Amino acid sequence: MLRILSDLHLFDARTRVRDLRQLAPLLVGVQTLVLNGDTCEMRRGVTSSEFDELKEFFRQRVPEVVFITGNHDPVISDTHELMTASGRIWVTHGDICFDDFTPWARHAPQIKALIAAKRAAGYGDYRQLAVRYRIAREVAREETDLPDRTTRTWGAHLAWAWHTFFPPRQPLAMMRCWRDLPAAATAFAREQRPGAQVVVMGHVHFPGVWRHGSGPTVINTGSFFRPLGGNLVDVFADHVEVRRIQSGTAGFAPGRQLARIPLRPPMVGPGAPAGYAPA
Ligand SMILES: [Mn+2]
Numbered sequence: 001m002l003r004i005l006s007d008l009h010l011f012d013a014r015t016r017v018r019d020l021r022q023l024a025p026l027l028v029g030v031q032t033l034v035l036n037g038d039t040c041e042m043r044r045g046v047t048s049s050e051f052d053e054l055k056e057f058f059r060q061r062v063p064e065v066v067f068i069t070g071n072h073d074p075v076i077s078d079t080h081e082l083m084t085a086s087g088r089i090w091v092t093h094g095d096i097c098f099d100d101f102t103p104w105a106r107h108a109p110q111i112k113a114l115i116a117a118k119r120a121a122g123y124g125d126y127r128q129l130a131v132r133y134r135i136a137r138e139v140a141r142e143e144t145d146l147p148d149r150t151t152r153t154w155g156a157h158l159a160w161a162w163h164t165f166f167p168p169r170q171p172l173a174m175m176r177c178w179r180d181l182p183a184a185a186t187a188f189a190r191e192q193r194p195g196a197q198v199v200v201m202g203h204v205h206f207p208g209v210w211r212h213g214s215g216p217t218v219i220n221t222g223s224f225f226r227p228l229g230g231n232l233v234d235v236f237a238d239h240v241e242v243r244r245i246q247s248g249t250a251g252f253a254p255g256r257q258l259a260r261i262p263l264r265p266p267m268v269g270p271g272a273p274a275g276y277a278p279a
Contacts, residue, residue, distance in 0.1 A: 006202030037070025037093030
């Protein structure tokens with residue numbers, strides 16, 4: 001079984017994951033683990049030995065691990081998306097659904113300026129996924145106006161809260177993104193990944209399952225932050241399951257099933273999406 005998690009935000013002062021071993025119950029029986037972005041906070045305070053330790057933790061427990069990039073870990077790998085189940089499932093972090101990636105960020109003006117400079121420099125059509133991924137990951141590497149997320153003191157928490165909730169433009173922008181992501185993901189999938197029946201994203205930290213008209217089912221896996229928490233996605237041969245991630249004294253574990261989505265037979269032969277031969 002292939003399991004998708006996202007937004008662990010390891011090393012961030014507010015993630016509920018304080019020790020990697022808390023994650024062990026989520027890895028039992030998993031053949032392929034897909035970490036769909038923002039696995040760790042790489043832009044401040046992560047040493048290369050901490051980074052090696054976390055990669056090793058997963059690789060010791062799961063036969064195959066796929067690290068997909070997010071805006072907080074833009075250099076964790078060169079993988080920005082995954083098409084799985086013969087092209088029926090599209091997995092990507094989700095920031096590329098928004099023209100300015102993280103519209104709720106306090107440093108949104110800097111993000112906008114970096115994007116504008118790259119678009120003016122002729123990176124290509126901004127509607128194209130390859131262009132989006134390239135610009136998004138370069139911007140994430142170049143951002144400098146970032147709050148301190150990794151210091152665990154009351155002063156640092158207060159500064160973070162102030163920077164996150166004031167001015168209130170920021171929480172309002174975040175709620176707009178909660179509202180807009182399912183429709184944006186549906187539109188993007190229809191254009192760029194028309195064979196996808198299921199789209200799995202994280203990024204906005206708002207877990208849920210949506211379907212707009214005849215579009216694909218959009219799943220958001222939330223995060224490991226309070227208060228909304230997260231969901232996991234399990235991919236089987238003929239269906240997808242969404243389950244709540246529950247937390248207890250033993251750490252995090254798969255909880256109750258929230259949705260079960262049957263997969264249509266894979267598209268093979270003439271008319272199948274180019275490049276997505278069945279595994
Ligand atoms: Mn993100």
